[in-house]
Amino acid sequence: ADLAAVVRDQLELRLSALHVVRAEQERRKVEEDKRQAEEEARKRAERDKAAIAAFASTLQRTLVPPALPAVPGLELACHYKTASPQEVGGDFYDVFPVDGGRWAFFLGDVCGKGAEAASVTSLTRYTLRAAALVDADPTAALKALNAALLLDAAVGTRFCTAIFGLLDPARDGGFTVTLATGGHPPAYHLSPTETGNVRVEAVRAKGGMLVGAFPEAAFAARTLHLAPGQGLLLYTDGLTEARTADGHMLADSGLANFLAQRPAPVAAGALIDDTVALLDTLPDTERDDVALLALSVPTLDAAPTGITTTAHSAAAPTADASVGQENRRP
Incomplete structure (x- = not known):
């Protein structure tokens, strides 16, 4: 046991x-x-x-266009950055020829992001191009876009802001620019002064309403002269609504002060480079997409005209986040 x-x-x-x-x-x-x-x-x-x-x-x-066209007598530059590489942005821009040696350009921002905003962006871009080929008047182009957005049931309640411009070559080598706005932030006209500084003027056309929000929307236009040595900057509100280190938005005043410190004469490529460098210094630039479009008329003693610069980038700041390329074409 x-x-x-x-x-x-x-x-x-x-x-x-x-x-x-x-x-x-x-x-x-x-x-x-x-x-x-x-x-x-x-x-x-x-x-x-x-x-x-x-x-x-x-x-x-x-x-968005894969590259900006070469416009005789004009330097063009742009920059596009989405808030997130996983989402399609709602900002848009384009530059294209119309009739009689004139060129049209536009820049805008669709409400929202994602696939729905992308469908509105596509409709907006091609509607503006088609409308300008029928009638190059900027106000008429915005009216056509407003009607198209309201008639398309798939768009729903989506609307956009836009600024549409027409370039008409002038005898002095510059351009007569007609700008029509539809609820969009003002463009900035930069011109050298006799003291070597840059004078910054906000180009506001009073009365421009949102595009695609009201059947009887009214749009306003304004004309300016873009002379040699001068430039024009268009942007979406992702730039001015970005917050600085102290928590305040850059706003129109901050952007105007920044532009006033640019060297003269104004060059579109340098203007875009400087503005992108400004964005890189701001800690809060990933809330919204940012689209920039700059135009400038080189001086008579400058490099050959028709220079274009195009840069598309995703939200991440690393080099492998680029979704486009930079093009410089004489």
């Missing part, structure tokens, strides 16, 4: 040890399976994120 008890105890100890070993093996297997599942889920999430970013980037490129 004693021997049997000893044997039983030994068997129970060995059986208990075996259970412990098996339990530990099962625990490790569960942990390994969990780790592998988490790793697979992480890789799948990264693939999905990359696929969404690639899709958004591809779609975004169809909504």
